[in-house]
């Protein structure tokens with residue numbers, strides 16, 4: 458039986474972003490060195506990673522009340538200053554995996570608030586990262602995704618920052634819309650671009666990949682917002698896109714008759730899941746191209 462010549466191409470950038478990779482490594486190092494740790498929320502939105510870390514002694518707690526381990530980890534999304542105070546009050550050891558890019562956004566927001574600016578965050582106010590940044594403003598900030606929704610600004614000094622994972626272009630469009638709306642009330646404006654380049658890099662690499670392949674496999678958890686958006690980006694190109702959690706979901710008929718397929722993964726997907734998908738594609742006749 459002749460095997461079809463199926464070329465497999467990986468996106469130029471895919472999988473764990475540096476912030477998530479660093480967070481997972483910090484937890485692994487802590488587990489190896491000191492043992493049990495509870496993470497405040499999942500360290501990353503991926504069941505495989507959570508299960509692997511659970512096997513080594515990491516539990517997931519929804520709040521500090523649930524923490525039984527002697528140590529607690531703040532995730533890459535960061536946390537508000539009241540969380541740090543409560544960890545100290547409870548005498549827990551802290552493993553702070555806050556991504557340095559998120560930490561910078563928190564520090565910028567804190568500085569702006571201390572200098573008398575009302576801090577406007579372009580982002581979703583219920584998102585854990587945004588809740589954390591808001592906390593660092595000490596009640597002098599608010600978050601919104603729409604420049605039409607700015608009721609809390611009464612005039613004076615305005616500082617604008619972004620949720621790190623928001624699109625940079627969309628952030629600057631938001632800034633322009635805010636200025637158009639509030640230019641009479643704003644006495645002093647400071648804008649700090651706190652967007653993270655990582656998310657955009659994955660989207661751009663997926664779009665480049667889509668130009669060269671006949672089908673794309675997007676690997677990651679369905680509960681991962683960034684992976685869902687990556688899959689939507691691929692789908693919009695018109696190239697058949699399959700959003701799969703792991704290699705077991707890959708169906709042979711999806712690659713039958715194809716000569717070139719692409720693989721990418723969201724920022725929360727570990728390398729091993731991508732490697733397993735590539736291995737499964739090889740079984741189906743593929744070779745890395």
Ligand code: SF4
Pocket residue numbers: 474475476477533534556557558559621622653654655656724
């Ligand atoms: S997406 Fe960017 S800001 Fe978020 S964890 Fe990754 S590197 Fe950090």
